[in-house]
Amino acid sequence: DTGVSQDPRHKITKRGQNVTFRCDPISEHNRLYWYRQTLGQGPEFLTYFQNEAQLEKSRLLSDRFSAERPKGSFSTLEIQRTEQGDSAMYLCASSSGTAASPLHFGNGTRLTVT
């Protein structure tokens, strides 16, 4: 169990630029989740995948956000035309997909939009 890995750890970008984050889940986990966390708040659900299928998207996820999980392995989260309000910690988590199985989080990607 090597844990959930996220890359990069930090990203600073100018408003209007596109950014892409990567998440490598625990290999035997079939479910992958993206969350966003801002200062003083808990993680907010964005979207999740079961294998390669994206099964739910939060209304927080505007059309500037897109996520993929090709072949059910790693996942990418892309934000197009970034805005200052996109500045946050983006967390990826994976789980084995049973009700009792907890989420295993990576250390997150901190995005700063200037």
Place this chain on the structure above:
Amino acid sequence: DQQVKQNSPSLSVQEGRISILNCDYTNSMFDYFLWYKKYPAEGPTFLISISSIKDKNEDGRFTVFLNKSAKHLSLHIVPSQPGDSAVYFCAARPNTGGFKTIFGAGTRLFVKA
């Protein structure tokens, strides 16, 4: 709408004493409840959970209590240690769909030596 609420942003406790962190929820469809701990610059890590069919679950120094009628749960840490200083998130999920986990805003625990 905040389905999971942690009304205390912070809590300070003396080393060796009990820490009690509280959480309230509003959604009756929640079937499983979890606590996560988060240190700075790290992602949240799972601590302990409880199913809605139970009212108590214990793991070492950590015990979670669930009161379904009051839609309230609490995390007890006994005895508290300085290394327990972190942000604690209460979380809940339904037993359907994607088991989407909803988090509270967190309580920052300070354990003083």
